[in-house]
Amino acid sequence: MSLNLIRRKTVNVVMLGLTGLCTFLAAGTLVYILGYLFVHGARSLDWNFFTKLPTPVGETGGGMANAIVGSAKLLGIAMVVGIPIGFLGGVYLAEFSGSTFGFFVRYTTDLLNGVPSIVIGIFAYTLIVLPQKHFSTLAGGLALGVMMIPIAIRSSEEFLRAVPTNLREGSMALGASKAKSILTVVIPAAKHGILTGIMLNLARVAGETAPLLFTSFSNRFWSPGIEQPTAALPVMIFTYAIAPYDDWHQQAWSAGFILLTLVLAVNIVARLILSKRGPAPR
């Protein structure tokens, strides 16, 4: 073997090995994160966490019941804001839009999707908190809802487009109007995909912290209705993690454990469903 060939073969092996190492590092990080969080988070988790209010520093036995309910309420508002607009917008893009206006809407949607979450928070702040002069669950839910819209549009559009044209043609050939065939044939056919898309979308905004900091703010107590500030799980993790108290750190780990478990469980289930049917989500 010539020296050159030996050199080339060595480079080949070394570089291929390096790419393998990169993969190992990237995948290893996830395993490490999960492992660490599970060990630290599950350790201090007890029933109080789910049923009690936060206690002052130094008192043990507190929980984050209000933050769990707060997060659920925020997500509920977000769904009311984000899903109808997102879903119907997706139907428009998949079924009705011409090419020019459709492109314009798609482009704007992607633009909105790229806006940093903290800027969406400022948006909700100027819309609701500034005129009302107080933080509220509504403002936080609105911020999360706006974040849901672009993904809801694009995933609905994609799953509707994946429905074969034959189905539409068949339905219309039987005399159904376009609206009727969309409602009774196309949407049911894309139902699973669209629902899974919504689940993934919810899992994504459930972990958002930045837009909530100055919209739903925080609350050490229960927050009735939607007009008052509320605690939320991700915001609690943030406040507790940067505080200087050890027992708060433990609580942060527990909250992180719960949040991550929920988010990952939704993602795993959704991806398994999607890999069985329909195209991969974007």
Added chain:
Amino acid sequence: MAASSTTVTSARPVGRAPSSWLRRLRSGDEIAYAITFCSAVSVLLITGLLVFELYTNSAIPRHKFGWSFLYTSVWDPVAGQFGAAPFIYGTVVTSALALIIGIPLGVGAAIFLAELAPPRISDALTFLIELLAAVPSVIFGLLGIFIMVPILSKIEPGLRAVLGWTPLFQGPFYGVSLLAAGVVLSVMIVPFIISISREVILAVPSDQREAALALGATRWESTWDAVVPYARKGIMGSIFLALARSLGETMAVTMVVGNEPKIHGSLFAPGYSIAAVIANEFTEATGDLYLGALIELGLVLFALTIVINGAARVLVLSTTQKGSG
């Protein structure tokens, strides 16, 4: 990536007589069109309103400071002096650091997953790595504070010994620093680079590989000289997307960057970023000028990410279309 053409023609007039319009109205076509059209338009309205709100609410500091807001470095809310330079500097430095660490790692892993690993293993690993992209950023911040910072404190003497001669690795190290923020960001952006780059590399036609191999290239040479250049634009696009994400990333950076509004040359020193200062100071901003200055920072961040996302989209689109035909 729904690039296929519109499958069903528009509901706009295809009929001939007004009676057909009435019939469609009765059958609900026009109503369905109107409702979905309004939803689509509302996306445009929301985006427009977002820009409008950011612009009008930052009017006071924009008039008071003009462009000097962007390059002066005094941030003193008490004296009413607001200069964004330390935050822009921190944002750019942490993102650049994230890219320096993240690009080789991400592209390397993408090459391995697309070109070398058997499909089964590749799919399983990609699944794992894409889950990493779903982890909320506040969790990365939590891990950053309690794992990354202690680890960095351990390897800091080594870094100093090897790279201490550069101004980047000098001065005292407190743990929370620009370096810690950059490292945490790199972990966050790697999944994005991997999953998009892998896809564009998979979209490269196999003729490209086979031709290189037939000419006697080694596996690596065919990958690096024939496949990667073909997918170059798409990989660049994935890097731009990652950059846009890291510029706007708030929680993880806020928790580990140190939050000090000064420009330090060393990566060991604490810094601040645009998103972090908004997160930390927004609720305590008193007075219209202070609040306006923070909103103007949001406007700057918005403009930055829009430009970079736009560039990323053009790049990714141009390759995947060429790649998949």
